[in-house]
Structures are given as structure tokens and as C-alpha cells.
Amino acid sequence: MLSKQVQLSPGILQECFEKVRKNFYERIDEKKHAAVYAGVFSEAYAEPEFTGKFMDLCAYYYESEGDERALQKGMAVIESIREHQREDGYLGCLEKGKELVAFSFWNHGFTLYGLVRMYEATGDESILALAKKAADYILSVYADPAAPDILEASNMGSQNISCLYAIGCIYRATGDERYLQFITRVLAHCETTDMPLLSFGSIFDLRSKKGIEMLVVYLGILQYGRMAGDCRAVDAARHYWQEIWESQIRNTGNGTIREKWTEGGNAARLMPTEEKPNETCVAVGWCELSLALFYADKKPVYLDALEKTLFNHMIGSLEKSGRDLAYYQGNYGRKIYRTDDGAYQCCRYRGFTLFSYLKEYLYHYENDCLIPLVYGPSIFEAEGLRVKQETAYPTKGQIRFSVQNGGGEKTLKLRIPTWCREWEITGGTGGTGYMTDDGFLTVALPEGNYTVCLNMTMPLVKEQHEIEGKPYLSYTYGPLLLAADTHYGCALWREADAGASITAVEAGSTSLVHFVTDGLHLVDFASAGGNDPVNDQYTVFIPERRP
DSSP states (O other): OOGGGEEEOSSHHHHHHHHHHHHHHHTOOHHHHHGGGSSOBOTTOOHHHHHHHHHHHHHHHHHHHOOHHHHHHHHHHHHHHHHHSOTTOOOSOBOTTOTTSTTHHHHHHHHHHHHHHHHHHHOOHHHHHHHHHHHHHHHHHHHSTTSOOTTOSTTTTTTTTTHHHHHHHHHHHHOOHHHHHHHHHHHHHHTTTTOOTTTOSSGGGSSOOBHHHHHHHHHHHHHHHHHHTOHHHHHHHHHHHHHHHHHTOOTTSOOOBTTBOOTTTTSOOOOOGGGOBSOHHHHHHHHHHHHHHHHHHOOHHHHHHHHHHIIIIIHHHBOTTSSOBOSOOOSEEOOOOOOTTOGGGGGHHHHHHHHHTGGGGTEEEETTEEEESSOOSEEEEETTEEEEEEEOTTSOOEEEEEEEEOSSOEEEEEEOOTTOOOEEEEESOTTOOEEEETTEEEEEEOSEEEEEEEEEOOOEEEEEEEETTEEEEEEEETTEEEEEEGGGTOOTTOOEETTSOEEEEOOOTTOSOEEEETTEEEEETTTTTOSSTTTOOEESSEEEEOO
């Protein structure tokens, strides 16, 4: 983890990070999370998933900041688990006989993950013992010859195999080969079914089309493949990612309808929130799998995908207070951050995790090579190298890197995003060379103090679409999808002339960017509908006026 080497500077990423951090320390009550494991609940009970993610946040803030408050929050949950973990290790909180239904294994798996993370943050062997007991429960259930098929589970068979990710994490912590062997057996079994996780041809060849569940499954398969040296598993994760990228991810940076992948999923269409499109859990899982594959392959396409989802769906899903996230986001209508009965808190902790880990999304440093993963104002320091990144990205394409290098020659690799068609690089020293390498611009960093400037022209792109036989327009500005927003006085579905000029307007506190075309106000999708969620409406597809 790089967090101790990275500082966020003022900008939209720091703003999101600080809002979520404030909520973590000041508003989230660890006592409520500690109470999650006290009792037996109905099949609709999903709280242990959220508490598992909460423990991860506690571990991360303690690791990255050394803040004892984060440790104390996590330990409150640990003490409750000590008291309430069932003798056989089960932590899914459903009644006896229902351990393999509904959210049970999902709950149990994420609690196991949270326990592993708390152990990694503290080194406390007693926490590891709780985690091993929970992991061994999973192995014991499916070691029994009379046990049901692990694919006999909710969400089209994906719910229980989601535990593969947590099992890989306990292997990471213990090195116990039994855990890798369990994953090997499960994957081999799946190959004999209609869930061939390694050899599938299309995502629609797999029984489960569930979004976040299957992303978690493939995070587990990728982790397993890298730990076990199983190239087939790594290739399967690559293939799954590529299928989703090509067929499902929309201009909003997300996919799914009613939490499932769909045929022609990224074709232009109008989707109200009532259709439950673009689940935020899916957006987070997509970011996590994209980043994990980047670490495996170092290919910039994964960062292009990450950037698209982060700057559009994810920032757009976060309520201005940072308290909640929209569970689903339609591409028109209103943004709904919560319902009166709290139904939208499902994705709260998954979303909180992404924003809490933002510093890990900024840089990769290995073998004297620094790669900015997502551009944003920040400072990186390690091994005698200090790089200050000054930029208004994603609203402007100019990025200035102030380099102080006293630790021997190093390399800076700069991604040229897929949206960028014109760029130039200036600065450096007389001996600095530039060359493209698989989508990266490679810059030599000799010792000394100097600047390197990457200037990318931010194109304003207009696309024409036909939806249900009617013409529509959509607009993007660099990495940002634009939307018409009624907050600025125009009616929803106001038509625009495709040939009308587009003028930039100075953006204020209500948006990141602001344009006007044919009297219609366009702002970034992340800001659209979020200033007054009760009244504001938006659309990313604008009806085209034709003679």
C-alpha cells in the first residue's frame, strides 16, 4: 500500500476523500456494527457484509494514518465476534439449517475478509484465530461428501462461490495450502457445470449474470491465479473483464440493469432509476477488478476504465455530504441517495471503501518506475523521489509534475487516455527522453530538480444516437460525460440542434464543468442532479431537434 507515500492536494478527489473520512470518524457508530453478530436473523439479513467492509476501513485507516480511533472502532467489532462466533466458526447470522441460503455465505465471507484485514493491520494472533475458525467452517461444510453443491445458491448460483475471494485472503495471511486447495477444487467442480468460470466463452454462457457477485468471484479467481501461479485463472479474469468492458460498461462508467448484466448492455437507451440500472456496488467492484488487473498486466486500458467509472459514476453517486451513495443511477431522472426505510444503504460501505482507498488509486511505484494511475493533484514520495502533481484534471488536461530526485535515475510513465488525440510533453532536463510504450509515455527521471509537463487537449465530443426510433445527442468532455440539468432553468427533454455551437461557461460550486449549447445547459454527469436532488432532473441523452 502506498498511502503513507501519497498526499492528496485540493481537488475533487481530496474533497470526496475528506467527506468520507469525516463520516467514518464522526458519524459511523461502531457499537451498531458490534451488535450485528448478536442474534439470529431472517434470510434478508445482510448487515455482516457491511460490517466486514467496515472492519476493512478500520484496518486501512489504522495502517495508513496510525489513528488509534480507527483501531478502537475495529476492535469493538472484534470483541463482539469473539463473544458471538458460533462454536463451529459460522458468522453469517442465520438460524441453524439455513447457513447455505440467501446472504449467509456472502455475510460470512465478508466478515472473514474483515477479520483478515484487522489481523494484517494489527498482527494480533487472536484475531487470526477467529479468521481461521471462520475460514475452516467454509472448508468443513463443503468437505462433507453429503454437502450440497456450492452452486446451489441464490443469485443464480453465485452467492456462495463469492467466498473464494475471502479464502484467498486467509491464504495470504497464513500460507496454509488447504485454502488454495479448496479454491482449486471449487474451480474444477465449476468446470463440470453451467458455471465454467475458467473456460467460459461469453459472460452469457455462465449461469449467473449478477454484477457485483460475479465481479467478487473474479477478483477471487484473479487473486488465486496470481498466488498459485495458475495462468488459466488469470486469463479467465482478463477475459471476463474484457467481455464486460466491451459489452456492458456504458457512457456513465457502469453497467447492469436490476443488478444483472444484460444482452446489448451498453447500447444507447433511456434508463430511469426505477429500472435499477448502474448499481453502485457494481461500479466499485468494476474499479477493484480493473485495478487488480492493472497490477497483474500493467496495461493502461484498465486505468482508462477505472478513470471513466471514478470520475462519472462514482463521484456522481456520492451525496454532497458524503453520508450516502445513490444505490442505482439512471441516465435520466433524479438521483436518489436514500429512501425513508434506508433501503439504499446497501452500497454505502462498498462505496465508502473506494473513496477511503483513493490514495491507492493514484500511483504505482515499482523497480524505480512511478506510474500515476489516475491523474489528480497530489504528492508522491519514496526512495529519494518526490513528485508533486499539479492539475485541475479531470476538468483540464494540463498536468505539471515537479520532480525532486535525489535517489538515482528513475522512470516516470504517463498514460495517454483513450479519449486524448492531441498531446505534448515539455520540461525535464537535457538528458530526459520520451517514448511511447504500450500506451504509456516513458520519461527518464535523472537526479535533480525540474518539471515535466503533460498537456492534453480536452476534446468536446458530440455523438448522435437513435433510441426507440427517435434521434438523441450525447456529449463528453475529455473523460467526463455531460448531462442536461434542470438545476440551471431548462426543462428536461428540451431539444438541441446538433449543429449549434457549444460555449464553455465558468463552473462554480454546482458543477465541475459547464457548457451551453442552443440554450441548453450541460454539466458533468457527476454533478448533474445532485445540487437539489428533490427537484433537479437530468439526462445524458438529449433529444435532437430536426427540421
